[in-house]
Amino acid sequence: MMKKIFVTIFLAGLFVFVPGMPAPKDVFASAQEVSIRVDGLACPFCAYGLEKKLKKLKGMENLKISINEGKVTLNIKDGFSVSKEDIEKVVEEAGFTPRSIDIKEK
Amino acid sequence: MIRRILWTLGILFLVLLAFGWWDRGAGEQYRFDKVIGEKGSGQGKLNEPFDIAIDKDGFLYVTDTRNFRVQKLDGNGRFVLEWGGRGEGDGLFEKPAGIAVDKDGNVYVSDYDNDYIQKFSPDGKFILRWGKNGNGKGEFDSPSGIAVDSKNRVYVMDLYNHRVQKFDSNGNFIAAWGGKNKVNNVRSVLSFLFPEQKPGDFYYPGKIAISPDDKVYVSDSYNNRVQVFTTSGRYLFQWGGMGLWRGRFRVSSGITIDREGNVYVLDFYNDRVQKFTGDGKFITKWGSEGSTPGRLKGPTGITLDREGGVYVVDWTNHRIERFKALQ
Numbered sequence: 001m002m003k004k005i006f007v008t009i010f011l012a013g014l015f016v017f018v019p020g021m022p023a024p025k026d027v028f029a030s031a032q033e034v035s036i037r038v039d040g041l042a043c044p045f046c047a048y049g050l051e052k053k054l055k056k057l058k059g060m061e062n063l064k065i066s067i068n069e070g071k072v073t074l075n076i077k078d079g080f081s082v083s084k085e086d087i088e089k090v091v092e093e094a095g096f097t098p099r100s101i102d103i104k105e106k
Numbered sequence: 107m108i109r110r111i112l113w114t115l116g117i118l119f120l121v122l123l124a125f126g127w128w129d130r131g132a133g134e135q136y137r138f139d140k141v142i143g144e145k146g147s148g149q150g151k152l153n154e155p156f157d158i159a160i161d162k163d164g165f166l167y168v169t170d171t172r173n174f175r176v177q178k179l180d181g182n183g184r185f186v187l188e189w190g191g192r193g194e195g196d197g198l199f200e201k202p203a204g205i206a207v208d209k210d211g212n213v214y215v216s217d218y219d220n221d222y223i224q225k226f227s228p229d230g231k232f233i234l235r236w237g238k239n240g241n242g243k244g245e246f247d248s249p250s251g252i253a254v255d256s257k258n259r260v261y262v263m264d265l266y267n268h269r270v271q272k273f274d275s276n277g278n279f280i281a282a283w284g285g286k287n288k289v290n291n292v293r294s295v296l297s298f299l300f301p302e303q304k305p306g307d308f309y310y311p312g313k314i315a316i317s318p319d320d321k322v323y324v325s326d327s328y329n330n331r332v333q334v335f336t337t338s339g340r341y342l343f344q345w346g347g348m349g350l351w352r353g354r355f356r357v358s359s360g361i362t363i364d365r366e367g368n369v370y371v372l373d374f375y376n377d378r379v380q381k382f383t384g385d386g387k388f389i390t391k392w393g394s395e396g397s398t399p400g401r402l403k404g405p406t407g408i409t410l411d412r413e414g415g416v417y418v419v420d421w422t423n424h425r426i427e428r429f430k431a432l433q
Contacts, residue, residue, distance in 0.1 A: 044171075
């Protein structure tokens, strides 16, 4: 029984600490603040569409859309991360061309 | 030289005058009558209302989108009841969008984020729900406008799939048509030269209405036009095109049809209502941008009562406005 437990712990350790093996993605990522500017963000058909697609980003919270400014802000929680490419893909999927994407580590 | 300039200015003035005369609303005129609702979350208040429908008794049903609910109001805007709540599941909404009432008074509501349609009794009791995210039969990617024909068949604008889907009143799939295809902006402006562009295809089509003789009118929003089909999806004709003047749109949004078959189309960025005959001939227009009573800012939903009242959902102003025809 003890032997089994040691083998399991050993294998788990190997999985986590073997050099070159990637750690589980994003576990150590810190929170991010994302600010996106897009053109043509004035009608509900488009604003709601963009909101819906952005809500699917993992770790997304505090999504705010300012229609007048054509600006979207959101936060990504600790332990998750997004890249500009991820955001770009989502914005384009929603039918927009991103004008600027700004990602800050918190 | 100065004489020449004066002549040119004079001619320009006359041209503009003639254009203004031609572009005016024709004989029929509508006057502002009443504001219903204001921004808020209490009973009778609204937060980004998106669509409106009316039943045979004159009760109004409004998708109060940011309050995650449907409100039922009487014809003067007095609160009757509400239902909904935020979430995913029977009776819940994440983003209630389109709304329609069938002959029996049942209410259909599309949910833009949850990708389903829900059917309720006139007093808001949940009856059934269908749909999920996807692009297969009976699946949606942001269902928006919704309409019911004389046989209680339900038509849904499947916005991000750029198509119409047709169901029976129990949500069983019958047919789908359309496809993504943008009309070039220059061709759209010059639609009097290119009248039949990309027939049967759509580009982010938002709303839909059924005429008394069961023709399907689609507000093909980002192609700035209306397209008309049979109930089986056969293309018939289209009108519109991008522009500021009469008969043109800058994002066609809500659409409804009166008992005579006249079509009322909301023009989102031009902040106005336009009225056409059933075959697309311009009758009149009214509305201008603003937040004071009688003005509009991004209208999205429209319905008519039996007394000739026109109810317009004024999305950005978080209210409904009623207009009446001048006798």
